[in-house]
Amino acid sequence: xxxxxxxxxxxxxxxxxxxxxxxxxxxxxxxxxxxxxxxxxxxxxxxxxxxxxxxxxxxxxxxxxxxxxxxxxxxxx
Amino acid sequence: xxxxxxxxxxxxxxxxxxxxxxxxxxxxxxxxxxxxxxxxxxxxxxxxxxxxxxxxxxxxxxxxxxxxxxxxxxxxxxxxxxxxxxxxxxxxxxxxxxxxxxxxxxxxxxxxxxxxxxxxxxxxxxxxxxxxxxxxxxxxxxxxxxxxxxxxxxxxxxxxxxxxxxxxxxxxxxxxxxxxxxxxxxxxxxxxxxxxxxxxxxxxxxxxxxxxxxxxxxxxxxxxxxxxxxxxxxxxxxxxxxxxxxxxxxxxxxxxxxxxxxxxxxxxxxxxxxxxxxxxxxxxxxxxxxxxxxxxxxxxxxxxxxxxxxxxxxxxxxxxxxxxxxxxxxxxxxxxxxxxxxxxxxxxxxxxxxxxxxxxxxxxxxxxxxxxxxxxxxxxxxxxxxxxxxxxxxxxxxxxxxxxxxxxxxx
Numbered sequence: 477x478x479x480x481x482x483x484x485x486x487x488x489x490x491x492x493x494x495x496x497x498x499x500x501x502x503x504x505x506x507x508x509x510x511x512x513x514x515x516x517x518x519x520x521x522x523x524x525x526x527x528x529x530x531x532x533x534x535x536x537x538x539x540x541x542x543x544x545x546x547x548x549x550x551x552x553x
Numbered sequence: 554x555x556x557x558x559x560x561x562x563x564x565x566x567x568x569x570x571x572x573x574x575x576x577x578x579x580x581x582x583x584x585x586x587x588x589x590x591x592x593x594x595x596x597x598x599x600x601x602x603x604x605x606x607x608x609x610x611x612x613x614x615x616x617x618x619x620x621x622x623x624x625x626x627x628x629x630x631x632x633x634x635x636x637x638x639x640x641x642x643x644x645x646x647x648x649x650x651x652x653x654x655x656x657x658x659x660x661x662x663x664x665x666x667x668x669x670x671x672x673x674x675x676x677x678x679x680x681x682x683x684x685x686x687x688x689x690x691x692x693x694x695x696x697x698x699x700x701x702x703x704x705x706x707x708x709x710x711x712x713x714x715x716x717x718x719x720x721x722x723x724x725x726x727x728x729x730x731x732x733x734x735x736x737x738x739x740x741x742x743x744x745x746x747x748x749x750x751x752x753x754x755x756x757x758x759x760x761x762x763x764x765x766x767x768x769x770x771x772x773x774x775x776x777x778x779x780x781x782x783x784x785x786x787x788x789x790x791x792x793x794x795x796x797x798x799x800x801x802x803x804x805x806x807x808x809x810x811x812x813x814x815x816x817x818x819x820x821x822x823x824x825x826x827x828x829x830x831x832x833x834x835x836x837x838x839x840x841x842x843x844x845x846x847x848x849x850x851x852x853x854x855x856x857x858x859x860x861x862x863x864x865x866x867x868x869x870x871x872x873x874x875x876x877x878x879x880x881x882x883x884x885x886x887x888x889x890x891x892x893x894x895x896x897x898x899x900x901x902x903x904x905x906x907x908x909x910x911x912x913x914x915x916x917x918x919x920x921x922x923x924x925x926x927x928x929x930x931x932x933x934x935x936x937x938x939x940x941x942x943x944x945x946x947x948x949x950x951x952x953x954x955x956x957x958x959x960x961x962x963x964x
Contacts, residue, residue: 493931509727509754516751516875520906521945527904535905539754 479530479550483543486525490518504544526550554642556718558696559737560589561725567642567716574598574645575638580606582630583623584701587611589721592700593709600649600656600676602636607659608701616887616937621661621669642716649676650714660703662798662878669883672798674836679703680710681834682801689715693737693762696721697744704770704876707801708743722752731756734763742785743767743793746774747875747907749781756784769793769801770876771908773808773864794864798848799834812860826853827868870963872900874941875907881963884911884944887937891930893918896953898961899944913944916953923949 480502488498491512499506508514508522523535526546534540534549554567577598584595584606592608599606609618618628639645649656654676661669694712696719698705705723712719720737722730730752733739739762746768763785768777773792781790794810795801802820803810812820819831829847842849851869854862871878881899888897895916901909917926927947934943954962 492928516747516907517910517941517945520875520904520910523904523906524902524910524912524946533905539750541754 479547482529483526483546483550486522486529487512487543489525490514490521494518502543504542504547506543507541508546509541555716556737558590558593558719558721559733560721563590565590570594570597571639571642571645574601574636578634580604580632580634582632583607583609583628585609585611585613585618585628589696589700589723593713593719596658596706596709597645597649597713598634598636599658600654601639601645602632602634603655604632604634605657605659609661610699610701610939612939614937614939617669617939620883621671646714646716658706660701660706662703670838672836672838678834678836679706680714682707683710683714685714689717692717692741693739694719695734695739695742695744697723697742697748699723704743704745704795704801707795723748727752727755731758731760734760738762740764741767743769745770745876746777747771749777750906753780753784759784759786761785761787763788765789765791767791767793767804769795771873773805775808778807796850798836798838798850799830802830802834808863809857809861810863812862814860817860821847822854822856822862823849825868826855826865828852828854828862872909872911874909874911877939877941879911879942881911884913884934884938884942887934888913888915888930888944891933893921893926894930898953898963900963902946910946911942911944912946912948914948914950914953916950 484499484502491498506512508519514522523533527533530550530553532550532553534546540546540549556564557567557570558565573594574597580595580598580602582605584592586592596606639648656676657673658679659671659673662672692712692715694708694717696705696708698708700706700709709719718737720733720739722733742763749768764787766781766785766788769792778790781788792805792808793801794803802816803812805811816834819834821829823829828850830850832843832846832848835848851867851871853865853868855865856862871880884899885897888894895918897913897915899911899913902912903909930947931943
């Protein structure tokens, strides 16, 4: 499974907990906080799941918020 | 009289507060409300009437309230207030601060043995760190803690005693925080590192009015301090050590805490480096386990010299989630009650957003769909536990790892 598909799945696991409908496609400019309404606990879960999957701590050197920023961190590994 | 509280577009002045207090004739002794003005007003009412008041988190589930051991009658207890009419803020404060106030406030905090423990504070223990003088008169506080928790109460008393405005930013839309900080020229903020991390992405330009930014309740984060100085260039950034048992006791620049001479004889270090605090600095609780007259904090520290130390680690199993301490046993107990669950261990997983989140390893009966079970467990826990106590990731295992003594390994 490619990186984008996996990231989408991880985001959808979190959205599902809030009863939100899953993303069908991954748009690069979607903001985790503003568009998806993620709070600190959601972002913490997101970063742990991504670390488990890709071995990258996406918040290691500052804040990331959009799909594009997350993919950049993962692809830089 | 000036502004008392700003919350969610609403301004309430000290004058309105006094009017509301004068009008109020009944007080529910157990406060379980979500509106910060209502909570703070009830606290002031209880102070004026010298009545005991108990604060419960508004998001406590029925299950959690039941676990506190409170009966329905207790929870619904109403007190008929006997109090004099108050005409000014100075009169209000003078009345509250008079020496023999019988008032008491009770908070519930995560206990080390499973159930939340009850801690009662008198006015003098809760205001020990409060400073009042002309110097503080113009301060404007951002209120960034849950008002039913100790840290929130400390901010409240500091602001209230100096008749300062409080700008409530705790659970508001993060995008509005920068605006309100600017609009009200906020000078003081006290919050957890997790809270600061959640607002920083939304602060686009510097907020020069902030003179003091205090962080506490979680591990010190040097990187965060640097980021705070970028948006609050005029701020003195401080780190405080505080607990529900004793309130804020030590303050630090960076990660080295100093012990003020005022309390030097009330602080000790055990042989293994555990920080001990004399009982005279604590609130009252039946559940404190004292070693003679000393309270074991569970924090292992390293002495730098006689009056300075650094935190090294935690001795207890309590897990800090964004400033909230969770007892993994409480969470495990709830998960074990669920059908099909054989055994469970709840652990911390570290991350840079909230310090830790909870993860659970669960052993379930054969033949159960794991993904469905995870959803079911999460749903059930949502009804029984506050959101930060719910594990975010479940792993299904064949066996829970045990040590030779039969104790679960909580790495």
